[in-house]
Amino acid sequence: MDELVEQPDRSRPPEATERLLVALDVDSRARALELVTALRGLVGGVKVGSRLFTMEGPSFIRELTDAGARVFLDLKFHDIPNTVAQAVEAGTATGAWMVNVHASGGVPMMQAGARAAAETADKLGRPRPLVIGVTVLTSMDADTLQQVGVSRTLMDQVVTLADMARTAGLDGVVASPLETAAIRARCGSDFLVVTPGIRGASAGADKNDQNRTMGPAEAVRAGSSYIVVGRPIIAAPDPRAAAEAIGRELTATAHA
């Protein structure tokens, strides 16, 4: 297989179109590869979540990473520190570029994950994956947060978890684009903020089940390091054209 997605230099901020990560929310290796091939050169990476991973396994992740793709392995680990460390070790061995854990698992759990990523990468002689904390799932609202015993406001909880992730040595967090500016203010400009929930402008008007959304350029202006886009690209009649449109919007903002 040819190089799928370029491996950019990690020491500099991402270029406009590198900020676009495409969620491969499909149910087969064949469909995922079709999309990756169609999107070659247009996106910064691809996100593989628990469905595709459970169906196709780590060998598929290795297939993508061996072909040069940047893979965000979105398995949201949440367990005791030892188990999370072992899971991150396994994720790192696939060559994933980014992995994530739930920030609500606590600082020791996140530290164990971050340490495992660094040590495993070191042993294998490759760059360590970025380790990102999931703050509050965008499907949650004030009521569901209260049901699980959180009395802080949603925004407060997100920013508190982001701060914990930073303290634990994580590279950044996943959050809704509406929370990005507050996270930036607390955690600084080097901290990565990865945002799904991208709709509007070049990402199309159909919100699907996303509620708290922003357009691609708007999200980057609010401080997103990477935007994660699924259905506006993968369910489009022409995924390549859809990704190109988002890329153009991001590039225009970068030069504005």
Ligand code: C5P
């Ligand atoms: O299709 P859509 O653009 O809504 O896809 C967004 C992707 O980001 C999906 O894979 C979804 O599971 C994921 N995600 C999300 N909200 C979060 C975390 C991940 O939408 N808080």
